[in-house]
Amino acid sequence: MVYVMFTVENITRYFGxxxxxxxxxxxxxxGEIVGYVGLNxxxxxxxxxxxxxxxxxxxxxxxxxxxxxxxxxxxxxxxxGWVPELPIFELDEKAIDYFVYLAGYYGLSRSEARRLGKxxxxxxGLSRFMERRLKHYSLGMxxxxxxxxSMINDxxxxxxxxxxxxxxxxxIAFFRDLVKRFKREGRxxxxxxxxxxxxxxxxxxxxxxxxxxxxxxxTMDEIKSMVKPALVVKVSNPDDKLPKxxxxxxxxxxxxxxxxxxxxxxxxxxxxxxxxxxNGYSVEEIRPARTSLEKVFFKLIGEAGEER
Amino acid sequence: xxxxxxxxxxxxxRSFLRASTLVLLVLFIxxxxxxSYLSYSIVSNLAGPVRTLGIIAMDNGxxxxxxxxxxxVGRQLSGAKILxxxxxxxxxxESRVDGLYHLSFKAPINDRIxxxxxxxxxxxxxxxVLPLNYVNKTYYILYYANPFSLTESDGVLWxxxxxxxxxAVVSLIMLDKSSGEALLQxxxxxxxxxxxxxxxxxxxxxxxxxxxxxxxxxxxxxxxxHIVPYKVINISDPYVRYRVKLDPSYNxxxxxxxxxxxxxxxxxxxxxxxxxxxxxxxxSSSGLQLFLNFFPIVFLYLAxxxxxxxxxxxxxxxxxxxxxxxxxxxxxxxxxxxxxxxxSSAIFVVALDIGFAALWGxxxxxxxxxxxxxxxxxxxxxxxxxxxxxxxxLKSSSGYLALSIVFYLLFAMFWGLITFLVAxxxxxxxxxxxxxxxxxxxxxxxPIKVSDLIIYYVRxxxxxxxxxxWINPGIVAGAILAWIVVPFILGYLVFKKD
Ligand SMILES: Nc1ncnc2c1ncn2[C@@H]1O[C@H](COP(=O)(O)OP(=O)(O)O)[C@@H](O)[C@H]1O
Ligand SMILES: [Mg+2]
Numbered sequence: 001m002v003y004v005m006f007t008v009e010n011i012t013r014y015f016g017x018x019x020x021x022x023x024x025x026x027x028x029x030x031g032e033i034v035g036y037v038g039l040n041x042x043x044x045x046x047x048x049x050x051x052x053x054x055x056x057x058x059x060x061x062x063x064x065x066x067x068x069x070x071x072x073x074x075x076x077x078x079x080x081g082w083v084p085e086l087p088i089f090e091l092d093e094k095a096i097d098y099f100v101y102l103a104g105y106y107g108l109s110r111s112e113a114r115r116l117g118k119x120x121x122x123x124x125g126l127s128r129f130m131e132r133r134l135k136h137y138s139l140g141m142x143x144x145x146x147x148x149x150s151m152i153n154d155x156x157x158x159x160x161x162x163x164x165x166x167x168x169x170x171x172i173a174f175f176r177d178l179v180k181r182f183k184r185e186g187r188x189x190x191x192x193x194x195x196x197x198x199x200x201x202x203x204x205x206x207x208x209x210x211x212x213x214x215x216x217x218x219t220m221d222e223i224k225s226m227v228k229p230a231l232v233v234k235v236s237n238p239d240d241k242l243p244k245x246x247x248x249x250x251x252x253x254x255x256x257x258x259x260x261x262x263x264x265x266x267x268x269x270x271x272x273x274x275x276x277x278x279n280g281y282s283v284e285e286i287r288p289a290r291t292s293l294e295k296v297f298f299k300l301i302g303e304a305g306e307e308r
Numbered sequence: 309x310x311x312x313x314x315x316x317x318x319x320x321x322r323s324f325l326r327a328s329t330l331v332l333l334v335l336f337i338x339x340x341x342x343x344s345y346l347s348y349s350i351v352s353n354l355a356g357p358v359r360t361l362g363i364i365a366m367d368n369g370x371x372x373x374x375x376x377x378x379x380x381v382g383r384q385l386s387g388a389k390i391l392x393x394x395x396x397x398x399x400x401x402e403s404r405v406d407g408l409y410h411l412s413f414k415a416p417i418n419d420r421i422x423x424x425x426x427x428x429x430x431x432x433x434x435x436x437v438l439p440l441n442y443v444n445k446t447y448y449i450l451y452y453a454n455p456f457s458l459t460e461s462d463g464v465l466w467x468x469x470x471x472x473x474x475x476a477v478v479s480l481i482m483l484d485k486s487s488g489e490a491l492l493q494x495x496x497x498x499x500x501x502x503x504x505x506x507x508x509x510x511x512x513x514x515x516x517x518x519x520x521x522x523x524x525x526x527x528x529x530x531x532x533x534h535i536v537p538y539k540v541i542n543i544s545d546p547y548v549r550y551r552v553k554l555d556p557s558y559n560x561x562x563x564x565x566x567x568x569x570x571x572x573x574x575x576x577x578x579x580x581x582x583x584x585x586x587x588x589x590x591x592s593s594s595g596l597q598l599f600l601n602f603f604p605i606v607f608l609y610l611a612x613x614x615x616x617x618x619x620x621x622x623x624x625x626x627x628x629x630x631x632x633x634x635x636x637x638x639x640x641x642x643x644x645x646x647x648x649x650x651x652s653s654a655i656f657v658v659a660l661d662i663g664f665a666a667l668w669g670x671x672x673x674x675x676x677x678x679x680x681x682x683x684x685x686x687x688x689x690x691x692x693x694x695x696x697x698x699x700x701x702l703k704s705s706s707g708y709l710a711l712s713i714v715f716y717l718l719f720a721m722f723w724g725l726i727t728f729l730v731a732x733x734x735x736x737x738x739x740x741x742x743x744x745x746x747x748x749x750x751x752x753x754x755p756i757k758v759s760d761l762i763i764y765y766v767r768x769x770x771x772x773x774x775x776x777x778w779i780n781p782g783i784v785a786g787a788i789l790a791w792i793v794v795p796f797i798l799g800y801l802v803f804k805k806d
Contacts (some may be wrong), residue, residue, distance in 0.1 A: 104315040
């Protein structure tokens with residue numbers, strides 16, 4: 001039987017009287033990377049903590065490879081890897097010792113765990129720091145350590161909570177490559193971030209969460225199509241007629257000597273250049289405007305806000 | 309599902325093999341034995357690890373001594389040094405003696421022995437002596453160098469005046485009050501020729517004396533109050549040692565020379581058992597008390613290290629993402645604390661036992677060792693359970709530390725004061741039975757002291773405490789179990805919440 005790798009089913013979670021999650025549902029398939037995007041405090045971490053079984057939902061359930069996290073915690077945990085937002089361990093321990101300890105919960109003997117530890121520390125780039133105490137680890141190293149631990153049982157489902165946050169470029173590249181590899185290996189990955197562009201190049205699908213509610217689930221293509229194309233045009237000899245000419249192509253906004261053209265459809269750059277040159281303008285710059293994914297994000301939030 | 313012992317072992321190793329636990333354990337063992345030694349010296353000075361009794365015949369400086377050196381429980385001791393001093397404290401003669409001894413020496417004429425001193429392993433027992441009799445220009449001096457003895461009573465008998473006379477020094481050593489085991493020593497000395505073997509019979513019996521009156525009574529009367537006969541022993545050696553059973557329904561043993569009126573009555577109800585005396589010295593030694601009162605700090609800290617701190621920091625959450633439930637995690641870390649308690653109590657009791665054996669030459673015995681171990685172990689577990697509850701229930705780890713330290717001070721440091729105040733309030737007095745009963749009652753409300761109820765049974769076994777009616781094994785087990793189980797379960801209920 002092939003399961004949908006994991007499904008989040010109507011989870012609601014209260015902290016006291018505060019409803020941090022409101023009927024959250026989504027699913028992540030085999031070989032799928034799902035971005036989980038929302039502002040700080042939206043409920044991403046709370047969702048993930050519930051998914052990995054360290055926090056109980058007030059209602060609802062998460063089913064991982066067919067096991068309910070609330071009713072079959074032990075079995076479900078065998079299928080889950082988790083790199084927390086801020087990995088916290090018992091810091092007085094040596095990394096490899098703590099790894100062996102945690103591996104014990106998976107039924108590994110000391111020697112098995114040591115052998116596996118060597119291998120996984122190597123994979124995550126920590127082999128030089130195995131004997132170091134965890135309190136001397138940097139944030140990036142802690143995330144790598146958490147990753148090594150989460151790979152003990154070679155699970156098919158991974159939860160990365162703001163994993164790129166606070167990492168140096170090397171670390172960012174490492175985790176991006178890793179996630180892509182996981183996808184190729186057919187694992188299911190949930191990748192949370194408060195920045196949509198962070199998941200742009202890796203996610204297949206984005207689940208948007210806002211104030212504890214899922215406000216949209218969109219494929220990356222859908223999201224990209226929501227971004228209107230635009231061009232930045234700069235000429236060295238602008239005059240009053242210039243906007244008139246540009247208006248034929250789309251909406252015109254002028255900003256510190258530059259003109260930004262926003263189009264309904266994909267514009268023909270060459271045609272615009274041609275016309276400007278014919279009218280005696282010397283074109284200094286013409287390039288696509290940096291598309292703002294975050295605008296899409298805010299637009300979605302805005303709509304959700306209006307709905308309420 | 310495959311479960312590995314690695315986490316339990318690892319948590320245990322982190323608990324037990326941590327520097328703070330080991331250092332404290334070693335410290336307490338050293339302090340424990342050191343302080344037991346201190347109390348041993350106090351007891352030794354009171355009861356003496358070495359004793360001797362004997363008789364001296366001095367005839368114009370020609371001195372003959374006949375005696376025996378033995379320890380608190382009547383075993384003959386080798387390598388003691390005996391000194392005979394005059395009234396100025398000058399040594400007239402000294403010699404090394406082994407067990408039964410027979411000495412002949414020439415003392416300065418007119419310098420009579422006024423004091424006998426025996427030294428063994430640096431401990432000594434002294435006895436001022438006075439001549440007992442003067443027969444045919446010979447002084448006879450009897451001595452029992454065991455001053456302030458609480459476990460032994462001595463007396464003297466003289467045989468019927470069938471010339472020449474025989475003296476007998478008699479001593480009764482109470483070994484164990486609950487079983488009534490005792491030792492009777494008889495040292496006989498023929499005044500005409502001390503090399504002659506004695507030949508007479510002693511009739512032993514029991515009687516009941518009124519509650520006041522002296523410890524030993526010498527009577528020479530044909531009529532005696534009612535005596536219950538026990539046995540007749542034939543004395544044919546200069547020194548005999550008999551094991552006797554003391555019947556608890558009487559309070560005195562009667563020793564009478566067969567065929568004469570020579571009678572010695574030794575009461576035994578006031579004697580304290582030698583072994584119990586040692587046990588009591590160990591129980592009340594500051595060594596054990598130090599351990600019972602201070603070692604719980606280790607467990608206060610363990611609960612902090614294993615639950616409170618990782619919970620507050622969030623480290624427990626990372627562990628919880630492994631294939632375990634909260635219950636598994638809760639139990640694993642509890643068990644590692646219990647194992648730590650188990651191993652440290654076992655080590656401590658063994659160390660104490662070895663120290664005790666080295667000091668007294670007697671081991672606790674299985675019963676005492678086991679009860680002592682149980683008391684220490686269960687006491688630590690009860691306190692650990694309590695700390696475990698606090699650490700599970702409190703969000704902040706500094707809050708836990710503050711509260712647990714307050715409770716620790718209350719239970720370990722101020723409990724005596726609280727008991728005192730309660731006694732004052734209800735007028736129970738500060739010694740005696742009512743006080744003891746109140747102390748035990750209050751200890752049921754205290755996880756650090758609740759195992760005193762087990763130690764009560766050690767005391768009871770050696771007759772060190774008068775039986776307290778309401779204490780029975782069911783109540784003791786119930787109180788201790790409640791202190792262990794209830795906090796453990798409550799702790800889980802709060803730990804489970806998130
Ligand atoms: N343990 C908690 N107790 C009370 N409120 C909490 C707790 N954890 C999270 N919250 C609240 O729930 C909301 C969602 O938090 P979180 O899931 O951490 O958001 P995100 O990860 O998206 O930034 C926030 O308003 C946060 O303050
Ligand atoms: Mg978060």
